[in-house]
Amino acid sequence: MSAEIPLEFTMPLQEHVDSIQGDTVTLTCEVNKPNKVAMWLRDGEQVTVADGFEIVVEGNVHKLIIRRASLDHEAEYTCMIGNVDTTTMLYVEGTVLLP
Numbered sequence: 001m002s003a004e005i006p007l008e009f010t011m012p013l014q015e016h017v018d019s020i021q022g023d024t025v026t027l028t029c030e031v032n033k034p035n036k037v038a039m040w041l042r043d044g045e046q047v048t049v050a051d052g053f054e055i056v057v058e059g060n061v062h063k064l065i066i067r068r069a070s071l072d073h074e075a076e077y078t079c080m081i082g083n084v085d086t087t088t089m090l091y092v093e094g095t096v097l098l099p
Helices: none
Strands: 009-011 016-020 025-031 039-042 053-058 061-066 075-081 084-093
Touching: 016 025, 025 075, 025 084, 061 075
Parallel strands: 016 084
Antiparallel strands: 009 025, 025 061, 039 075, 053 061, 075 084
16 A cells, blocks of 8 residues: 655745736646645635636646736735645736826
8 A cells, every 4th residue: 555645836836926017927836736726825815716816727737817916916825735835925016107
């Protein structure tokens, strides 16, 4: 009887992500097992599609897509699967309107 391989991130989230207001931001990570259910957190609070986020699972790859990023989206984001997680900080730079 072989022991089950523990779940782990084979590609964690980037340490931090820089974006510009209005851009689409995609946070991507990958685990060693396909089709696992991930919970995404923003500053410790769960985010859902109802909050305007797009959550995508493609096999082992998990993505959180933020369309038209705003300054309000600047936060710490965590992807949690089972008892393992990976975290990044999203920075959103405001656009400067020139006269």
